[in-house]
Amino acid sequence: MTILESDIKLVTTQVMDDVPEGGGAPTSTVIPDGKSNAIMKDISEVDRAQGDVSIMKVAATVQTLNTDTALGGTIGITRPPLDPNVSVTLFVTNDFFDRRAAIQSRIEAYTTPGEEFTGYLLANHVQGQRSMLIFQRPGATPPNVNSTLQISGGGVSEAVRLTEVKVEDRTYSYSTGSGFVDYQAQVCVCELQDGLKHDYAGTAANRLFERTQTAATINRMLVADAARFYGVSRLVVNATTGDLSVKVDRIDTQLAPTSTTEISITDTSAAGSSIALVRSGVGIVTLTTGALFGPNATFTLGNPFYAGTLSIATGAGTITDDGGRLKLGALTIGTASYVGGTLTFASDAPQIGGTKAITFGPAAAPIELADSASIAVNAENRRVNYPLTILPPPAPGTLRVAYRAGANWYELADDGAGRLRGADSSIGSGTVDYTTGTVAPTLGVLPDVGSEVLYFWGAKANYRDRSGVLPSAVLIRLALDNQAAQASTIAVDWNDGAARHASDNGSGVLTGDATGPVNYATSSIDLKPNTLPASSVAFTVAYSHGLPEAKAFPAPARDVDGGITLNLGKTNIAPRSLALSWNLLLMSTGGVPADMWVPQNFASTKTITDDGAGKLVDGLGVEFGTITYATGVAKLYPEAVVTVPVPQWAVNQLGILGTVLSPALPGAFRNTLTGYTYVPLNATLPADASALVTADFRVAGAGTAKSQVFNQPKLSIQLLPNASEVGVPGSVNFTVGGKTYFDRAGALYTDLDPATGAATQAGSYDYATNTASLDVWPASASSTVTVNSLLTALSGQPVEYVVFRTPVAPISPGTLQLLATKLNGGTVNVTADLMGLISGANVRGTVDASTGVVKVRFGDWVTAAGNESEPWYHADAVGSDGKIWKPVPVFASTIRYNAVATTSLPVDATLLGLDPVRLPADGRVPIFRKGGLVVIGNTKRLPPAVVSNGQTLSAGRERLSRTRLIGADGLAIETGYTRNLDAGELTITDASDFAQPVIYEHTTEDMLTLTDVSIDGRLSFASRLSHDYTAGDTFVSSVVRMGDVKARVSLLFDQQSWTGQWSDSLIGNPADPTFNDIDYPITVTNKGAVTERWRIQINGSGTAYNLIGEHVGQIVTGQSLTADCEPVGPSGVPYMRIPAAGFGSGGWPAGAVIRFNTVAATFPFVVIRTVQMGAETVLDDSFELLVRIGVDRP
Known part of the structure; x- marks a missing residue:
């Protein structure tokens, strides 16, 4: 049958x-x-x-x-x-007996919590609250609109969907014991689709950006693939016998109903940011602690540190770091925050005592605007491996690779140790080589055809490790109240246990127990003591000064010989009292086209003084003219040579742009900034109305004697004396007088306790001039300065290509407006057309309205012939049409856009009977x-x-x-x-x-x-x-x-007594005798069997039994052991047949149990x-x- x-x-x-x-x-x-x-x-x-x-x-x-x-x-x-x-x-669900509530939970398991989000819940949040505050480091990636996060704490958790995200830069302060220091933080104000279902404890703002252990956690939500859905789609293209593929109208289905609404995306930066990890010192920083290492302990190093450089020798072995993990041999015992400079031991970490030397390579963690590249995915190149070589190589910890699969975006991130990781291993993996720039991501699944594989990274081109530069001597800067000090009248006295004295030699130099320059015109003294005095020492300065004079010469006329005659309007000028200053304009850009010149700080004001013999000279003795003291007439030749950082560009193939942006060339040749080279360039006084020469001087004559006391002046050290580069916060670490100092948000600290993070505030740091000002230093110590760590930055990040994706997609066609500022000061303002094309003066691009991916190049296609000497020329970059891309770079920070996006609004979960927050935002599932x-x-x-x-x-x-x-x-x-x-x-x-x-x-x-x-x-x-x-x-x-599918008996065993527990394995001892299911098996039919766990319970007489099912209950009472049992079920046929012969000829002990399971020829589904x-x-x-x-x- x-x-x-x-x-x-x-x-x-x-x-x-x-x-x-x-x-x-x-x-x-x-x-x-x-x-x-x-x-x-x-x-x-x-x-x-x-x-x-x-x-x-x-x-x-x-x-x-x-x-x-x-x-x-x-x-x-x-x-x-x-x-x-x-x-x-x-x-x-593969559950024979489950109910709707359990089924609903399984459906909502489409997503599951992933890694902890890079931020924490700021302050307490209460039930019903429809907004959430997330506290992050500046530059951290905020959550996207329509993304889902899970909040967990206090034994409860829930998923929340963000309908709006506003990123705010806020200033907070912390106490040092003697005052307050400001620090910056990023706060994301997130509007929620539904009110919170529970109360959650948050964490207060703190400068270490560390979540309190008992506070609520925030986790990203991942597509778990635990819930699989099945549906039907309509064929949209005829298919014929032998075809290996077909095309359908949709690959997903609507699981949760939604409505759509338009939202405006306004004034949004297209240049995403990342926190780079850049080595800021070639040496090693050493800290010593006797604190106990153990479960949940946290230690602070004072500065960020470079991945792979941590080493802590202990009695239990050497602790190292590996990709953000603390390792003791092969055992992971905690985590390492390279950016925060903290070590956190796991809850099961071993206790390690004794004195320990912590050594690490210092680093800085600047917020870096992201460079970007992309590879267009088509049917021919679709694969899971998309290697790309990025030149210059990315900074460690900055690389992100994003790809789209099944209409969902997934991201891999560099862990700072050269490995690419996803929030889950199924998302993919890969490597990045910081030396060669080769990125080798392996995607977790094949990306969607027509999508893009996106690469974002922070470059190191703008940063320099200045730890090897010789700093200026330690000095105490004394500014006298009266200008126009007289030469040979300055005397400085102090007592650091012995009387000390220094005086000027009449030529602008101190001699005696201190050295240093004196500026007579401004009456400023840079005192460099031979031995460091205590910080409490007072300095007394006796001097004479005249009446200061000043005169300005706006846009002065040039003489025939190119010089400028300046009449000071006074006669009998005092020798060594004249100082002339004028603004400078560069006369060339070092061979770099104007469109590609990145303006940088340089010594744009030139100051010279008279040498007392009628010559006008700078600090190096270079002559710039003369002064006749008797008549008060000076002759100035304003041409100077200044050392300027000149941008260096390279042409490299990077990514695949597609036919719109590169119609005659398969690859994308990009002009990238590789760094800066300091070059001496000619500069002079501008020839327009911006020119200005100023003169400070005094007339010869008897001076007025003065005395001035300086109590507890600061110790000043310029760590980078001859370059106009900006220091990167968090990278400063230097030693003077045997003490090590490090920076935190503009303040300088010393005497760090790694176990508590506490340190003594000792001064301040001016990042613009790289000048340290100390209030606290060891007395009678050496004034030698060792710079252990200092990273500096040059301003401006130019790009000629950018790829980004809008935080919400799809976007309405024709609504994307792009704005940017060119390096030469011009502007870009262009709007995409209805077909997604972006075209305007110096700009070409595309926008995919469905995915929100935008690709833009700044420049124009020009004829290659005749441009072979240009820095943007490369023979391989010439297309088949003879054209080459001439870049017109823009500042990355100025690229902004506006757009109108369409977003889905799910129905309230209480009305729906299904929580749509755990499902995709549009309610559709594959x-x-x-x-x-x-x-x-x-x-x-x-x-x-x-x-x-x-x-x-x-x-x-x-x-x-x-x-x-x-x-x-x-x-x-x-x-x-x-x-x-x-x-x-x-x-x-x-x-x-x-x-x-x-x-x-x-x-x-x-x-x-x-x-x-x-x-x-x-x-x-x-x-x-x-x-x-x-x-x-x-x-x-x-x-x-x-x-x-077929009905069967899947299990049978006996045991001495019933324990009340339905178990599929024996509990206790087996019964004696045993049911003979070899010769007399229990039988079922497809129509009668049900999926159930059964027990035959022997009655007190030992000659009869009851038959009981776990779910159907007792269906047979007092059944004789000598008669076959065939209980009829609701289908009209027996559930099973239990042959009497299986019990044997003798009686059974009272209370004995025979357990068996039946499986129906039935398959439940939803x-x-x-x-x-x-x-x-x-x-x-x-x-x-x-x-x-x-x-x-x-």
């Missing part, structure tokens, strides 16, 4: 209502084929108005009176509803996946006809997979005909009970394995189609795999109907479910 089509049934479950207790175990109630509302209730007007999700559990079953196997069963939706606002999805099974089928019908016995109906096509005869009442007719599927014919044998006229429905199908799924709807298969399929009336269904908001379009709608099985042919 084989399995017939009529033996395959759909049955209800215990509760066929969309309520929390809905579902449960399958029943024997058959769901009629074609009957209206047999599974789902009607759609109400309220459902149409606000959206609805109905979740119903049903089951497919084989109802034969044997245990024949239904081979390789599948379930799928073969025809969707006609109403475009209604969709149907299948879902499987239904096709690589490796999954699909059925492609085309169903056609003959017109209604009145048929009679012996009549044959022909489908007009052969090799059918199935047919149906449908009566005039809409119900399927199951008897009264025979079929020849190969011939495509159906012959009537008995039409007496037919509801005439009837419809002959016939279907051709192929079952195939998916090898690839593209976002554009292209499905690729492992084998070829065996039929032709027409677009429009052919459907492709992803199907649930039932596997082989049908989800989603109603999108909108008007009804179909009066009487339906969808089609199909259960397909194979049978063993006799």
